[in-house]
Amino acid sequence: MTRGLLTTTVGSFPKPPYLQQARNRYLSGRLSRQELHELELRATREVIRLQEELGLDILVDGEMARGDMTTYFAEHLEGMEISGLVRSYGNRYYRKPIIKGPVRWQEPITLEIWRYAQSLTDRPVKGMLTGPYTMVDWSFLEHYGSRREAVLALAEAVHREARALDEAGARYIQIDEPAVSSRPGELDLAIEAMGVVTRGLRARTITHICYGDFDAIFPHMLEMPVDQFDLELANRDFRLLDLFRARGGFPREIGLGVIDVHSHQVEPVERVKAGIEKALEFIPPERIYVDPDCGLKTRTPEEARAKLAVMVEAVRQVKRERGIE
Numbered sequence: 001m002t003r004g005l006l007t008t009t010v011g012s013f014p015k016p017p018y019l020q021q022a023r024n025r026y027l028s029g030r031l032s033r034q035e036l037h038e039l040e041l042r043a044t045r046e047v048i049r050l051q052e053e054l055g056l057d058i059l060v061d062g063e064m065a066r067g068d069m070t071t072y073f074a075e076h077l078e079g080m081e082i083s084g085l086v087r088s089y090g091n092r093y094y095r096k097p098i099i100k101g102p103v104r105w106q107e108p109i110t111l112e113i114w115r116y117a118q119s120l121t122d123r124p125v126k127g128m129l130t131g132p133y134t135m136v137d138w139s140f141l142e143h144y145g146s147r148r149e150a151v152l153a154l155a156e157a158v159h160r161e162a163r164a165l166d167e168a169g170a171r172y173i174q175i176d177e178p179a180v181s182s183r184p185g186e187l188d189l190a191i192e193a194m195g196v197v198t199r200g201l202r203a204r205t206i207t208h209i210c211y212g213d214f215d216a217i218f219p220h221m222l223e224m225p226v227d228q229f230d231l232e233l234a235n236r237d238f239r240l241l242d243l244f245r246a247r248g249g250f251p252r253e254i255g256l257g258v259i260d261v262h263s264h265q266v267e268p269v270e271r272v273k274a275g276i277e278k279a280l281e282f283i284p285p286e287r288i289y290v291d292p293d294c295g296l297k298t299r300t301p302e303e304a305r306a307k308l309a310v311m312v313e314a315v316r317q318v319k320r321e322r323g324i325e
Helices: 017-027 033-054 111-119 132-137 147-168 184-198 239-246 269-280 301-322
Strands: 078-089 092-104 127-130 172-176 204-209 228-231 253-257 288-291
Touching: 017 033, 033 111, 033 301, 092 147, 111 147, 127 147, 132 147, 132 184, 147 172, 147 184, 172 184, 228 288, 239 269, 253 269, 269 288, 269 301, 288 301
Parallel strands: 127 172, 172 204, 204 228, 228 253, 253 288
Antiparallel strands: 078 092
């Protein structure tokens, strides 16, 4: 039998109502940090249990302790502060970080929650970080004289966090860089920064890139020093696979996004299978990891469960029909 088609998710899960309410109480001073932390751990246990029940191969902690992917890290890095609310898209807002001074990593940010999540399961749990290019692109820049200087400073900080996870035994470390595909002219800078982040790591490294101009960055993006590129494909009806195939194929591991996280509709199993089969026409199964397009935090808990159940069932059917272990 051939091997492959491992299943995973990109990172975030919808927060349960009790955790959302607790976060609001904490921000208004009506709940202690320790009380909030205990509820974050409870939600993490529930997310790990859900993924095991569904049969996922590589798990995540669900980002129950994070409000926003950039703000969370900015709150823990020296030299960064948080602004007021800024609109990101639709009716969604986040508190945009400000780079006010030299950025320095002081102590592990994600290590405690990763260790806790990994202690709950025998399956590997990914370490998940926001990449330096996205951290700078989604922040107000007040200190450094150039974007390059700021990105490379953030890269050193993110590297320290990645190294802490690596030394603790994380088998997979994901560095999210959604901003990369929106500024093709700075792809070389993003590649340089990723080289700093992944320097010397033993874990398999992944970068998540989504919703941008892949015509402009492919295949140059493959120079990024990571083992796997995790990409959104379902939202574009898998047309990106046509681009990759026309430009010589996809010679690296791919995180194959098969679930549209911006749609309430639960995909039919046959549609997900069709996307996987299309990838298998030119990418071997051992280089394909199947997951949603992006994080699931914008969906309801019921939608997230249903969509992942469809994804796992589609993979099971493809593996059975093709004799993939």
